[in-house]
Amino acid sequence: MQPSIRVAVVSEERMFREALAASLSGYEGLEVTALPGDGISVEGEEPSDIVLIDAASDFQVALLRTWEARERWPEAKLIALGLDREDDSVVDFIEAGAQGYVLKGASPDGLVEVIRSVHQGRTPCSPGVVASVLARIAALSGMRPDPPQRKVEPLTLREREVLALLAAGLGNKEVGRRLRITVQTVKNHVHRILEKLQVHRRREAVRIAYDLGLLAEPRETAVWERRAGGQGAAGPFDGGEKA
Amino acid sequence: MIDTGECTIANPFSGRDTASRGEREALRLVIADRHQLFRDCLAAFLAEGQRFEVVGKVSNGREALDRLGETRVDILLVALEDGSCGLVREVEARSPSSKVVLLGRDDSEERVLDCLQAGACGYLVRDQSLADLRSAIEAVSQGDTVCTPRIAHSLCARLARLGRERRRRARLDYLTLTPRELEILSLISESLSNQEIARRLFLSVHTVKNHVHKTLETLGVNSRWAAVRHAVERGWIQDRRRR
Numbered sequence: 005m006q007p008s009i010r011v012a013v014v015s016e017e018r019m020f021r022e023a024l025a026a027s028l029s030g031y032e033g034l035e036v037t038a039l040p041g042d043g044i045s046v047e048g049e050e051p052s053d054i055v056l057i058d059a060a061s062d063f064q065v066a067l068l069r070t071w072e073a074r075e076r077w078p079e080a081k082l083i084a085l086g087l088d089r090e091d092d093s094v095v096d097f098i099e100a101g102a103q104g105y106v107l108k109g110a111s112p113d114g115l116v117e118v119i120r121s122v123h124q125g126r127t128p129c130s131p132g133v134v135a136s137v138l139a140r141i142a143a144l145s146g147m148r149p150d151p152p153q154r155k156v157e158p159l160t161l162r163e164r165e166v167l168a169l170l171a172a173g174l175g176n177k178e179v180g181r182r183l184r185i186t187v188q189t190v191k192n193h194v195h196r197i198l199e200k201l202q203v204h205r206r207r208e209a210v211r212i213a214y215d216l217g218l219l220a221e222p223r224e225t226a227v228w229e230r231r232a233g234g235q236g237a238a239g240p241f242d243g244g245e246k247a
Numbered sequence: 248m249i250d251t252g253e254c255t256i257a258n259p260f261s262g263r264d265t266a267s268r269g270e271r272e273a274l275r276l277v278i279a280d281r282h283q284l285f286r287d288c289l290a291a292f293l294a295e296g297q298r299f300e301v302v303g304k305v306s307n308g309r310e311a312l313d314r315l316g317e318t319r320v321d322i323l324l325v326a327l328e329d330g331s332c333g334l335v336r337e338v339e340a341r342s343p344s345s346k347v348v349l350l351g352r353d354d355s356e357e358r359v360l361d362c363l364q365a366g367a368c369g370y371l372v373r374d375q376s377l378a379d380l381r382s383a384i385e386a387v388s389q390g391d392t393v394c395t396p397r398i399a400h401s402l403c404a405r406l407a408r409l410g411r412e413r414r415r416r417a418r419l420d421y422l423t424l425t426p427r428e429l430e431i432l433s434l435i436s437e438s439l440s441n442q443e444i445a446r447r448l449f450l451s452v453h454t455v456k457n458h459v460h461k462t463l464e465t466l467g468v469n470s471r472w473a474a475v476r477h478a479v480e481r482g483w484i485q486d487r488r489r490r
Contacts, residue, residue, distance in 0.1 A: 064476070064479075064480055065486065067480075068479070068480065068482070068486065071414060071482065074407075074411075095406075098403045098406050098407065098410075099406050099407065099409070099410030099413070100407070100410055100414075101407045101410065101411070102403070102407075103400060103403050103404070103407075104403075121396060122400070125397060125400050126395075126396030126397050126399070126400055127396050127399040127400040127402075127403050128396050128399075129394075129396065129399035129403075130391075131383075131386040131387075131391030131392055131393045132391050134391070134392040134393065134394055134399055134402065135390065135391050135392040137399075137402050137403065137406055138363055138364065138392055138402065140406055140409075141364060141402070141405055141406050141409060142364065144406070144409035144410070144412075144413060145364075145409065173421075173425075173426035173429055173430075174426060175426055178426075207422040207423070210419075210422055211419055211422060214415075214419060
């Protein structure tokens with residue numbers, strides 16, 4: 005027998021989550037594994053194959069949840085639920101990582117059908133949506149310059165630490181305090197970093213560093229919150245001491 | 248679904264479109280396929296309903312192109328071959344109003360995506376029914392793009408990759424704000440007033456106002472809530488508005 009398709013449901017509304025879960029667990033070959041109420045990641049949870057995202061309420065929130073879901077379940081396929089019509093909003097969700105969508109009027113049977121086909125690598129899609137997806141691909145391909153492949157002198161460990169703190173938005177004084185060095189030393193490091201990366205401003209240095217992979221990408225949700233550290237997450241935003 | 252017969256389409260726009268083309272005026276097709284028996288049978292089938300008129304039966308894309316110079320062609324139904332991508336571009340250059348629908352054997356190929364991106368309006372596989380083919384041609388004639396669910400899946404994945412890149416850039420735009428400005432924005436999102444922010448950060452209200460003013464200017468928005476929304480959408484600060 006084939007293993008069940010593991011489904012997670014993301015919605016702000018508890019009642020919707022639970023109703024959906026109850027309905028889906030009545031189908032053979034489906035298993036509801038997670039019902040997170042918000043975007044905050046839970047350690048050690050089971051992986052999911054399909055993540056259903058409630059897109060029926062606030063559009064921007066749902067889009068944000070899609071981005072978060074993609075980071076949280078990188079292997080899973082996402083499906084946006086409850087869209088009003090097949091317009092550009094569908095394309096927005098696909099851009100955010102959705103591999104399928106279901107309109108508001110769909111029945112549970114219809115949803116399950118979409119879940120099964122997306123799981124097999126098929127996206128049921130109206131001809132209009134396909135055309136819009138292609139148009140969006142063309143628009144985005146045009147605006148993407150490839151990241152610069154410049155050769156840079158390698159940074160020292162200390163310089164990387166300083167850079168990570170700059171990326172987290174700290175000023176010289178704060179960087180000095182965290183690394184227990186004087187402001188003048190920080191300035192020297194910054195000067196060397198700018199020189200090595202061939203840029204004039206620290207902001208550009210951070211951007212180039214991301215492009216070149218010298219810094220780990222900021223994680224989805226809240227660049228700013230990570231400055232404070234304390235959440236124990238990996239990445240550049242808590243590169244210093246632990247508060 | 249799409250009505251292949253007379254003009255009984257509910258949508259007023261497509262209705263007008265069909266009317267302007269005239270009910271008697273059939274879609275003019277060229278069929279290009281190496282297999283003569285197949286293209287003859289296909290042509291006979293499509294010609295039945297008077298909706299389509301087959302104005303060319305040729306054995307490959309090159310010959311289909313030649314037909315373009317001789318008569319008006321609405322749709323080119325062409326077997327997928329190595330040069331299909333070039334053919335699509337050539338048709339676009341010679342006769343922009345003509346649309347290419349490709350017919351392939353399976354839908355696992357990367358080059359199908361390239362053809363669609365080059366401007367092909369449809370991709371079907373020989374596994375599909377003639378009814379599918381007919382409604383696909385009909386949809387294509389109305390400006391939509393038709394493909395198999397598997398191809399749609401790959402297109403979604405392609406758009407998602409581009410979307411991730413765009414998202415990444417938008418997220419790094421937090422670098423356009425200073426650390427102080429981000430910190431204040433984060434406090435605004437917690438519904439703090441300027442006075443409260445000033446007290447919290449040991450600044451004068453005047454300074455806080457200056458920071459807020461500068462932030463709005465940098466982001467090109469005209470209210471503090473618009474600024475918070477801007478930041479939340481890009482993942483700079485956490486969404487505290489709904490919790």
